[in-house]
Amino acid sequence: MNQHEIDIVKSTAPVLAQYGEQITTCFYRNLFEAHPELLNVFNRTNQRTGRQQTALANTVYAAAQHIDQLHVLVPVVKQIAHKHRSIGVKAEHYPIVGEFLLGAIKEVLGDSATDDILAAWKKAYGDIADIFISVEKEMYEQAEGAKGGWSDYKPFVVAKKVKESSDVYSFYLKPVDQNPLPTFLPGQYVSVRVQVPSEEFMSIRQYSLSDFGDQSYYRITVKREVNVAEGEVSAYLHDHVEVGNEIEMSAPAGDFVLEQSEEHPVVLISGGVGITPTMPMLKKSIEEHRDITFIHAVRTKEQHIFKDELQELFAKYPFSYHVAYSDGDVDADRTYDQKAGRIIRDDLQKWCKNPEASFYICGSPLFMEEMIKSLKAIGVKSESIHFEAFTPKMSVAVTE
Template sequence: MLSQKTIDIVKSTAPVLEVTGTEITTRFYKMLFDAHPELLNIFNHANQQQGRQQTALANTVYAAAQNIDKLEALLPAVKNIAHKHRSLGVKAEHYPIVGEFLLKAIKDVLKEDATDEILQAWGEAYGVIANVFISVENDMYNEAETKEGGWEDFKEFTIIKKVEESALITSFYLQPKDQSIVSSYLPGQYISIRVQIPGQEYTLNRQYSLSSAYTPEWYRISVKREAEHDPKGQVSTYLHDKIDVGDSLEVSAPAGDFYCDVNEPTPIALISGGVGVTPMYSMLASIADKNAARPVTFIHAARNKEVHAFAEEVTENMSKLENGKSYVVYEQDDANSELTGYLNADKLEKMIDQNSVCYVCGPVAFMESVIQSLVKIGIPTERINYEFFGPSLAIETK
């Protein structure tokens, strides 16, 4: 437990962190990697280069300062981050290292304003927060390793099938090299893959949604080809161009807190944009297999037909449902499209049952627009679930 004095000091620094948080976290990562370059084998280099990781950490630190006296308010965000840490192999021994350089970065940026008293308070607070993460992640590691078909950290998988789903998206079917079954997952969860690209000093990690209903023989991920010059395109380009049937990838056990309860009877709306269709399709296929009586509305937005993935598979699974509706919205006018333009409140109001629980995934701008539209048409926020691909850029507390 933290003393009231420590709590007061940490909370009083929140306004300063709101202003300088990203500067502190940028300095933190620079100092951390200079001293411990081996940690670059864990962190997503693209998120570092784009500043997304720095912003995400700054938001987390700021939220922790605001809520240091009621850490239970942060638990949903802690679990979200902990899932990612577990899938990447972040361990308890990494936390003291992070704490050391976070305090050094605070001192480096705030200079004389970061008094010994402030640094001591933040050191104590960090220790409490780190222990929360370590405890949650230990439970996740134990669950991943001990469940049927589970394993620890990363395991070698073989590509047994590679399928082009659209002009941009290719699916990879992954089977354990030891021919064992794969552990089950909840529809919407993801796996991490780790690759060593020739010419790269460090391994690269990426998280991809599992894009099918569960089968014990294999996993499927469906990867969008990003622009090669874009930092986040390094791994996707490598997978598309260099990885083929018979090649191997290192894979971590399924993780993530964005998933649906397949067995619920409540109407569900699955809304996706672009490659955000991957977790949505997993949910659809799982419901079609296990709860065909559930009312399902499947809505997908794409630029055009050429980049529209899983069209035939969606149609096949919709036919299994007793009460299913499917809509496609193409941004560009196309003779094959049912609707054109952008997905907005007017369109959504005509598609979605007001009693639905809604799941949304896609590019950030798409998700922001859809979520605002859902609220506008009267869907309560507690029935709107969404997943950002990448580090959490916002920490919401209630």
């Protein structure tokens, strides 16, 4: 882009911030009317709740702010690109998205969106799309080129289904073609694609790989969502997918992963089903003889998934293990450290002996926000804190 185009994009960024969600809502409505086949790729629940519209609006605003220094966006680009590769976004989708995004800007802003403004934004979108296409092309090639790897989706059969609690099941999945599975990094996830009988289009959800060490299967652990509108896939998996059934799955993806420095101490903090990516991180850290602190928050002892599995690991290996039961009823039969109530700053101060450790957090947005705030209050540096959320990311975080 030339300087004049850059100036136009940056000067109009506040306008797009003001009308961002109106523009993205208009964009998605028009896009799906013209290309309903894309509903096989996009998460319709995130559309209904407005999360996707908000995330896209924030991404567009962040891109506009940094259009003359796009390298600042690289961490966020990689996060989003992992999601895109996992669900099957392809290079040919970008021109379609660009056309309808520009059309939505024009529709919402009317005469205020002059030809010069639209031309500048078209150029900006093209530059940003090229970055995504390039990064995602490399990710597709890596996924397919890995030993046992594949591109897009392939069928897996349910080898075992285990009830972890009243609202959580684990599914042990093996490839139908019986090829060896590629290794993955602890913390990564897969996309599961199913045809829910009540839905016209395919449904895709992303689930962390919750086990580590045996490459003959992948394990995902799925909590039934209370909200029926948001939980159509989890309900389908719980109620209708049994041993011997097949589902489609993409290759592992994601950058919320355990760092490769084997001697570095780690603190793994999870809330509820957020324990799923920290379980493989724990097992890998044990394998590497790291200094480990494992902290888990859960409402009741009955909802504490992997409880027996963790007890067995704790009995065999030296790591610090703490559980907080927010309902106040601790489990008297267990030997790990327990507390009644929620995790507070003083707990983290007591349990996290080394503020120079790397901290990995997964749970609800509110839980992660509270943990991050408390960790910073006890002196943990921002660059030492890593977290994962499975709702669309707020890309304005790059400006922090």
